[in-house]
Amino acid sequence: MTWKRTHNCGELTAENTGEEIILNGWVSTRRDLGGVIFIDLRDRYGITQIVFNETDKELHEKAEQLRGEYVIGVKGMVEERDEENVNPELYTGDIEITVTDLQIYAKAETPPFEIKEDIATGEEIRLTYRYLDLRRPDLQRNMILRSDFYQSVRSFYHERDFVEVETPVLMKSTPEGARDYLVPSRVNPGKFFALPQSPQTYKQLLMVSGYDRYFQIVKCFRDEDLRADRQPEFTQIDVEMSFVDEDAVMSSTEDLMQKLMKETIGEDIEPSFKRMTYEEAMKTYGTDKPDTRFGLEFADFSELVEDSEFKIFSGTVEKGGAVLGITVPGQGSMGRGAIDRLTERVQDETGAGGLIYIKLNEEDGVKCSVEKFLKEETVEAMVEKADAAMGDLVLILAGPSPDVYHQMSKLRLMMGEEHNLINEDEFDFLWVTDFPLVKWSREEQRYQALHHPFTAPYQEDVDKLEEDPVSVRSRAYDLVLNGYEIGGGSIRIHDRELQKRMFSLLGIDEEEAEERFGFLLEAFKYGAPPHGGIALGVDRIIMILSGGNSLRDVIAFPKNQKAQSLMDNSPDYVDQEQLDELHIRLKRGVGPEHE
RNA sequence: GGUCCGGUAGUUCAGCUGGUUAGAACGCCUGCCUGUCACGCAGGAGGUCGCGAGUUCGAAUCUCGUCCGGAUCGCCA
Numbered sequence: 312m313t314w315k316r317t318h319n320c321g322e323l324t325a326e327n328t329g330e331e332i333i334l335n336g337w338v339s340t341r342r343d344l345g346g347v348i349f350i351d352l353r354d355r356y357g358i359t360q361i362v363f364n365e366t367d368k369e370l371h372e373k374a375e376q377l378r379g380e381y382v383i384g385v386k387g388m389v390e391e392r393d394e395e396n397v398n399p400e401l402y403t404g405d406i407e408i409t410v411t412d413l414q415i416y417a418k419a420e421t422p423p424f425e426i427k428e429d430i431a432t433g434e435e436i437r438l439t440y441r442y443l444d445l446r447r448p449d450l451q452r453n454m455i456l457r458s459d460f461y462q463s464v465r466s467f468y469h470e471r472d473f474v475e476v477e478t479p480v481l482m483k484s485t486p487e488g489a490r491d492y493l494v495p496s497r498v499n500p501g502k503f504f505a506l507p508q509s510p511q512t513y514k515q516l517l518m519v520s521g522y523d524r525y526f527q528i529v530k531c532f533r534d535e536d537l538r539a540d541r542q543p544e545f546t547q548i549d550v551e552m553s554f555v556d557e558d559a560v561m562s563s564t565e566d567l568m569q570k571l572m573k574e575t576i577g578e579d580i581e582p583s584f585k586r587m588t589y590e591e592a593m594k595t596y597g598t599d600k601p602d603t604r605f606g607l608e609f610a611d612f613s614e615l616v617e618d619s620e621f622k623i624f625s626g627t628v629e630k631g632g633a634v635l636g637i638t639v640p641g642q643g644s645m646g647r648g649a650i651d652r653l654t655e656r657v658q659d660e661t662g663a664g665g666l667i668y669i670k671l672n673e674e675d676g677v678k679c680s681v682e683k684f685l686k687e688e689t690v691e692a693m694v695e696k697a698d699a700a701m702g703d704l705v706l707i708l709a710g711p712s713p714d715v716y717h718q719m720s721k722l723r724l725m726m727g728e729e730h731n732l733i734n735e736d737e738f739d740f741l742w743v744t745d746f747p748l749v750k751w752s753r754e755e756q757r758y759q760a761l762h763h764p765f766t767a768p769y770q771e772d773v774d775k776l777e778e779d780p781v782s783v784r785s786r787a788y789d790l791v792l793n794g795y796e797i798g799g800g801s802i803r804i805h806d807r808e809l810q811k812r813m814f815s816l817l818g819i820d821e822e823e824a825e826e827r828f829g830f831l832l833e834a835f836k837y838g839a840p841p842h843g844g845i846a847l848g849v850d851r852i853i854m855i856l857s858g859g860n861s862l863r864d865v866i867a868f869p870k871n872q873k874a875q876s877l878m879d880n881s882p883d884y885v886d887q888e889q890l891d892e893l894h895i896r897l898k899r900g901v902g903p904e905h906e
Numbered sequence: 907g908g909u910c911c912g913g914u915a916g917u918u919c920a921g922c923u924g925g926u927u928a929g930a931a932c933g934c935c936u937g938c939c940u941g942u943c944a945c946g947c948a949g950g951a952g953g954u955c956g957c958g959a960g961u962u963c964g965a966a967u968c969u970c971g972u973c974c975g976g977a978u979c980g981c982c983a
Contacts, residue, residue, distance in 0.1 A: 346940035360943070379933090398943055421934060424917055431918050435975055488983035508983085535982040536907095659910085660978080763983045817983095872976065 314384040314414060321357020325405040327389040334359060334408065335416075337446070338381045339426070348374045349407075352385070353426075355451045358401055361385055361408040373413055380419035380426060386412040434863065438877040441868055453857050453865045456575055460853055461528060463574040464548055467567050473524040473550070478513035480506060480530070485827060487764060487817075490534035492543075500894040506532035509846055511763060512831050514551040515803055518842040519834045523553035528849065534874075539861050540795065540851060543874045550800070551844035557786055557802055560843050561742060564790060564798065568740065576856050584740040584790075592743050593713075597635075597720030599746070602794025604739045605732040607723045609716075610636045610697040612707065621684035623667075623709050632711040635719045636669075638697045639726050642704035643672040650680075657708075660725070661718035669694060669705040724794070738855070741791040748772075748785040749816065757818040762787040764813055764828075766801040767843075773809070780816055790847070797852050800845025807835045 316335045323332065339353035348363040348371070363374035377383065387408040398404035422443050424432040430447070437444040444450055468475070484491045484505035491505035507513075509531050517525045527549045534543060548567075552560060561584075569582040585603065592599050595608045612634040616624035624634050645653075654666040669679045669690060679690045697705045706726070708719050727733050748768045749758040758780055760766065768776065772783040787801035804810045810832060814824040824832065853865040863869040870876055884903040890896065 340943075340945095342942045342945050344940055344942060344945070345938070347942080348940095349942050349945085351943070358943095362941085365940075393941085396941060396943090400943080404943090421916070425933070433918085433975075436917080485983090489981085511983095533982065536980085538982085539977085541982070662979085760983050766983090 313416065314386065316384070319356035320352050320354040320359040321402060323359055323389055323403050323406055323408075325391050328391045328406065330389045331386070332389055332408065333384065333386050334361070335384045336382070337419075337426070338377050338379055338383060340379070341377055343375065348377075350374070350377060352383070352408075355455070357403060359403045359406075359408060360398070360401070361387065361410050363410050363413075367411075370410065370413060373415075374410070377415070378419065378421075380422055381415055382417040382419070384414040384416060385410045434871070435877060438863075438869070438871055441878045445867060450864060453853065453859070454867060456857055457849075457853050457865060459575050460571060460849070460856075463571050464526075464528060464567070467570050468524075468526040468550075471524065471563070473526045474522045475527055476517055476522065476525055477527065478507070478510035478529065482507050482513075483827075485512075487760070487827075492532045492534050495893040495895055497893055508533050509547060510549055511765065512828070514549060514844060515765065515831065515842065516834055518551055518553045519837065519839050521553075521840075523840065523842075525549075525551045525844075537870065537872050537874060539863075540854070542850065542862050542866060543870055545862075545866075546849040548798075548847040548849055549844070550846070551842060553840040553842045555802075555841070555843055557744070557788060557843065560800060560802075560845050561788060564845055564847070565740075568790075571852075572738065572856075578738060580738060580740070584742050586742040586744055588745040589743055589747065590745065593716060596723065597716035597718075599743055599789065600791045600794060600796045601720075601741070602724065602727065602733070602739070603741050603791075604734055604737050604793060605727045607637045607639065607726060607732065609719055609723075610638070610693075610705075612636055612693050612696060615689060615692050615696060616685075619685060619689060621681055623665075623681075624685075627709040627711070627715075630711065632709065633715050634707065634709040635715055636693065636697045636705050636707040637719065637723055637726065638699040639704045639706060639730060640700075640732075641702055642730065643670045643702045644674070645670065645704055656725070657718075657722055661708075661721040662714070663708050663718040663722070664710060666722075667707040667709070669697075669699070669707070671699055671701050671703050671705075673701065735858075737793070739793055743789045743791055744787070745769075745784045746787045746789070747781060748776075748783040749780050751781060758816055760813075760817060761785065762799065762801050764817055764819070765803045765810070765831075767804045767809075768813075776812055776816060786843070788845075790845070792852070792855055795851050795855060796848070797855070798845055798847035800843065802841070802843035805835065805839040805841050807832055810835065 314333045314335065317332045318334060320334055320336045334352055336352040336354040339351040339358060342349040346365045350361045351358045352361050363371050365371050385408060387410040389406050390409050392405060392407055423436055423440055424430055424443070426443060426446050428447065428449050445454065465475070481494060481504035484493065484503060489508050491508065494504040494506065496502045496504060510527065510529055514525055529547055529549050530544055531547050532544050535541070537543065550560070552563070565582040565584055569580055572578040572580050589599055592601055594611070595601070597609060613628045616634050617628040619625045627634060650668060657663050657666045667680050669677060671677050671694065677690060677694060679685060682690060694705065699705050706722060708715050708722065710718065746761050748761065748766065750761055752759045762785060767786045768783045769786060775783050785801060787799065789796055790798035804813060811821070811824065819827070850862050850865055854860070854862055857865055859865065868876060868878065875881065
């Protein structure tokens, strides 16, 4: 029989002294001193020390059998510890339980890794035994943080009259964008559903239906290759609002983030985030999701060196490339060996051709690695432009645009991390706005939507839609936190004619548009309100709040880099009968017999 | 799909210029121990060196292939 617990393992204090209590939990560690046995009893609330004395022979013998991860129940008395025995590390450290009765609910084999914080065990094993990994306090904290997060999100939107609507998980495939996960339909031979990459079209339809404030915490799916910050299924806070402009969406998102930070990790933040245009972000940081917790902004030397004798510089600028620098404070005395290693690393990790530097230190003065090719005043001008002072190091990359911006962006992050320029306790929110509406895809020889095909262009740029599409700015905005893109949204097109022009710009002809998005265009005939919204990446946000750097630590049952679940061995082959029922035949050379 | 790194005890790793019986730490097991909380002390068990082939008198070590894992680029509207 299971003893009903009176308390959990994380709540008893000296105030409970003398009480008869019952605890249930897992044996965390045992310290058998012979005459007395101490057990740390663990549940998700904490740890309580329980004690077996030799006074009860039978009980003591039973306690000797206890091993790690046994699941037990104990009856006993709360006793205050003597002052010298208090454990200040534990919330329950002022007391211990003198056990009067013990029940072993389940024995346990020795787990493949220890159930404690900060283990070094590799991910493959942790994922295979995920249920044990999830028993560890670090992951339990993350899961509980995540649960608190959900509650805050729901109450925030509920209080503001948002309606939570569930949209279908089985939907129409839209080949635009990421690859879809497909689901065959048994009752419709040869036809497939797709799992949503996001409920984009549904939430716009809900606006047409008059639910002027919608939100949903929703699973989304993308069949693309994984990264540390990318899983094939992930959770979004999906939001859409009618009769709003950018500021309304952004300011409500700021309020949400303020509440979330407060209620999940007790952090106070200003609900008014910095803003930067896409162009500025790219020019200053070389990325649309800059980590603005530290400086090291780019200095553009291109104009200063375009007539230089140094071919690498002048040649690059002539071909339309750029010469960029960043100033690393306090590194002006970096030795030759260190710089050589850095150069190698930069070439390796960023793909840059080489690294040029200017060192400023008391010993050598201003020393440029290519000074014999440059006029002294050019070097001086570069130092000034880079805002470098004595003791600083200016790192310079030259190359074709936009590659060199990308490379410099990586170098900037590298330096930020290496020289501890990043305040790990800071939460630095940033809006990036005014994204280009489309980009030219060389592979596909057509324009692609940067955000998605329903994003509205700026009214004043609409005229350029046909002549100069790349220069058209969109009413899209991304939310960036500490260098991670944690959300993105836009004001949508609610005008059928403009939507048609957009499709045609993207090379989607009328017939195709009809076939793929006809229902949306049709819906827009019947009174579509102006609307816009945002989608926030729950997993990434929680990852940052938890102080971690892997999505896998905030998702209960994540996939590995090959999008497999090692614990239950999915995906897996299915029986021929199942395939037959679904009218599916595997390609030759594919299937279990070819393993 | 490309590139790079890795795979040795339950776990994390060392050993890798080929050479006796493959080591360490933690964990595990046994014994001793009444105030531990990373308990301590003494002892012990535990290995297909990912797999296959090759070179060699001899391979954890060198070569090739293969599988697995990770990082990264492509990809991710």
